[in-house]
Amino acid sequence: MTGWSWEYEGYTPADERLRESLCTLGNGYFATRGALPECAADEVHYPGTYVAGCYNRLTSEVAGRQVENEDMVNVPNWLPLRYRLPGGPWLTPDTATVLDHRQMLHLSAGLLERRTRYDLGEGRELTVRQQRFVHMADPHLAALRTEFTAEGFSGPLEVEAALDGGVTNAGVPRYRDLDGHHLTHVHTGTATPDTVWLRCRTRTSDVRIGMAARLTVDAPLAVRHEVPRAVQQALLDLAPGRTVTVDKTVALHTSHDPAISDPLYAAVDRVGQAPGFDDLLERHLTAWDQLWRRADLDVPGEAGRILRLHLFHVLQTLSPHTADLDVGVPARGLHGEAYRGHVFWDELFVLPYLDLHFPEVSRALLRYRHRRLEQACTAARSVGRKGAMYPWQSGSDGREETQQLHLNPRSGRWLPDHSHLQHHVGSAIAYNVWQYCEASGDTEFLHTKGAEMLLQIARFWADSAVYDDSLGRHRIKGVVGPDEYHEAYPDAQQPGLDDNAYTNVTAAWVLARTLELLRTLPEPRYRELVERTGLDGGELELWEDVSRTLHVPFHDDVISQFEGYGELAELDWEAYRARYGDIRRLDRILEAEDDSVNRYQASKQADVLMLGYLFSPAELRTVFGRLGYQLDEDTWRRTVDYYLRRTSHGSTLSGLVHGWVLARDRRAEAWKFCQEALQGDIADVQGGTTGEGIHLGAMAGTLDLVQRGLTGLETRGGALWLDPVPLPELSSYGFALRYQGHWGVRLHLERERLEIAVPSSDASPIDIRLPDRTLSLQPGETVRLWLPD
Numbered sequence: 018m019t020g021w022s023w024e025y026e027g028y029t030p031a032d033e034r035l036r037e038s039l040c041t042l043g044n045g046y047f048a049t050r051g052a053l054p055e056c057a058a059d060e061v062h063y064p065g066t067y068v069a070g071c072y073n074r075l076t077s078e079v080a081g082r083q084v085e086n087e088d089m090v091n092v093p094n095w096l097p098l099r100y101r102l103p104g105g106p107w108l109t110p111d112t113a114t115v116l117d118h119r120q121m122l123h124l125s126a127g128l129l130e131r132r133t134r135y136d137l138g139e140g141r142e143l144t145v146r147q148q149r150f151v152h153m154a155d156p157h158l159a160a161l162r163t164e165f166t167a168e169g170f171s172g173p174l175e176v177e178a179a180l181d182g183g184v185t186n187a188g189v190p191r192y193r194d195l196d197g198h199h200l201t202h203v204h205t206g207t208a209t210p211d212t213v214w215l216r217c218r219t220r221t222s223d224v225r226i227g228m229a230a231r232l233t234v235d236a237p238l239a240v241r242h243e244v245p246r247a248v249q250q251a252l253l254d255l256a257p258g259r260t261v262t263v264d265k266t267v268a269l270h271t272s273h274d275p276a277i278s279d280p281l282y283a284a285v286d287r288v289g290q291a292p293g294f295d296d297l298l299e300r301h302l303t304a305w306d307q308l309w310r311r312a313d314l315d316v317p318g319e320a321g322r323i324l325r326l327h328l329f330h331v332l333q334t335l336s337p338h339t340a341d342l343d344v345g346v347p348a349r350g351l352h353g354e355a356y357r358g359h360v361f362w363d364e365l366f367v368l369p370y371l372d373l374h375f376p377e378v379s380r381a382l383l384r385y386r387h388r389r390l391e392q393a394c395t396a397a398r399s400v401g402r403k404g405a406m407y408p409w410q411s412g413s414d415g416r417e418e419t420q421q422l423h424l425n426p427r428s429g430r431w432l433p434d435h436s437h438l439q440h441h442v443g444s445a446i447a448y449n450v451w452q453y454c455e456a457s458g459d460t461e462f463l464h465t466k467g468a469e470m471l472l473q474i475a476r477f478w479a480d481s482a483v484y485d486d487s488l489g490r491h492r493i494k495g496v497v498g499p500d501e502y503h504e505a506y507p508d509a510q511q512p513g514l515d516d517n518a519y520t521n522v523t524a525a526w527v528l529a530r531t532l533e534l535l536r537t538l539p540e541p542r543y544r545e546l547v548e549r550t551g552l553d554g555g556e557l558e559l560w561e562d563v564s565r566t567l568h569v570p571f572h573d574d575v576i577s578q579f580e581g582y583g584e585l586a587e588l589d590w591e592a593y594r595a596r597y598g599d600i601r602r603l604d605r606i607l608e609a610e611d612d613s614v615n616r617y618q619a620s621k622q623a624d625v626l627m628l629g630y631l632f633s634p635a636e637l638r639t640v641f642g643r644l645g646y647q648l649d650e651d652t653w654r655r656t657v658d659y660y661l662r663r664t665s666h667g668s669t670l671s672g673l674v675h676g677w678v679l680a681r682d683r684r685a686e687a688w689k690f691c692q693e694a695l696q697g698d699i700a701d702v703q704g705g706t707t708g709e710g711i712h713l714g715a716m717a718g719t720l721d722l723v724q725r726g727l728t729g730l731e732t733r734g735g736a737l738w739l740d741p742v743p744l745p746e747l748s749s750y751g752f753a754l755r756y757q758g759h760w761g762v763r764l765h766l767e768r769e770r771l772e773i774a775v776p777s778s779d780a781s782p783i784d785i786r787l788p789d790r791t792l793s794l795q796p797g798e799t800v801r802l803w804l805p806d
Contacts, residue, residue: 043151048333049095072089072224073199075195079194092200095159095228098177102173102175117132119131119133124325128148149162157270157283182200183245185199186199201218201220208229210238213230237252251263311374327716337375348363361409368452417437425608427608435512451471478528482563498514498579503578526632578620622667624660630678673722681742728766740787741771743768751764756783758781771801775799776796780796
């Protein structure tokens, strides 16, 4: 690991899946895993390519049931390029003697480079160097350059390049009982002497895919079509010390693309007009330079290098090209098939970072949710509720995509999945709408699409709340909280829990924010909204009441995760750690023992503590105060300590949230959790999961930890609020952000000193609020402040 590159030395088959995920290249439209082009999909390698928003739905028979799943599709593989001495075996690191092997991911350039030196026997060596990029300026292009250099011999080398439409979705072992054959009607052909094409479509969603490849080499080309592959062959003439180059340029289109008539025609036309490798690379580098300037991040040491890798993968999944697409935030990026490419609540950890760098991308991601508002309202009506019930897992059209069954790899059993009861996803969407509009100043979105989503989400929460005479409060029953371990009460016949604290508090916040927004809407727009939604005064009175009377359970002077949590059995944590070592997935361990985590005070990840992630201490006290509860520092500290001892951190998001909360609480142990969040994917702390796709929410969340968590940065009430906290392990850092029309506002913290620089422009001054002072910065002005200890 260096400042701007990620390097792997040697070839280790067991590490290939992890390397392939972390060496994925993408541009927001599509991405390709960092697999070696000469290697086919097997137990070691998995060369997947994924187009944002390209899904397909299939039905499989699992455990005697017909189960329907929608997956992000592994589209045809454009990578294949293999080579051999005539009459010999195809050379790969698995079949030939490797003298040395190195992969280098150049972050600044969005370029993947590999060098492999093969021993061919009798003093003969072949060095293979490749450079690959998925074009950041033109989202439909990718290119692969391969250079062959012979040492100790001369003669022919056979090279074969292909487009392969015979791929399936087979990248996640626990999904292999499910049908993964998503492509059909594969056809291939020749466009010009150096260009072949492949077309196909998805089986049920009928997305048409067109792909074309141009091979540039100083040798005659032969073409053969053996469906589902289009193959180009060349015989290279090698001489000692002389490098021979083969360039492969590829174009990819689907029928979802705007401004085309046919994806195959568009792909053939685009690859035909594409310039050579060097010119393509130059434009690609310029696009990456622009991205890095907009997302500038200056953090020293190892933490800074990891954060740069995280930022790289966020930008590859959600680039400015995303602003033109109808897509959400795939929880595992465009890097693999885990979670089937679905959209969960991970945008809660992603959009706050994007809001302050690429607000146009945040707006597009929120429009994905708005386009599915009608589907969410239909889902609410289907269970007898008003408003919008957004799905826990979303895909192409906004219906609930959460699987009905999930496999426990420890026991081999397929079990019912009740995670669709995580209705708090609606609050996450509302929170992101509010945060985006505060950061961008986009009142047009807030007053139109944002207001419509907030209203329907608030309506759902108000209608879900049931008044309890004995408590004198409203309750929300039958849900699952962020913890996910607890889906039901012990031995209960029905799933669901009552009064999850996170769910109820965030529901109260949504109701209060929506009421605030409705009071400030321009009267003509308010009248339109009332007419469109049938909103009446009685509803608003109910919202006001529910927002002040939702029940938050407590036990032992701490906030209860849900009603009855304190009555569950205590787990012998030390005994389980001694027996199993890694107990992050305690739910699987207990189920394999014919037990259930529902019986214990044990959490997979932060649940109650998520409140300290979303809200500053002052705002959290205000929310609880509106509900009639006093949340003082001692109660919050006891609550944090209580759940610290009872959380297994079975999610990469958990370390992030704990680090954030402890840092705001000025705890010495904060850095331990921050480190776990930073190491989540590069060290594969979840044990093999990164090879199935990176954890995008955790990666973006670590960036936001520096941007908002450590600085105490809030965009609230038309001002930037700052309340930095000291973290000895990260005492110097800086970043640029985009705030309400100001591009490149620069913040730098150096121990007790804060510097804020506003670039010159014709924009209005920025109001800055700190705990002990208020100031206004004019464009072109820089201020240096000493912070109180």
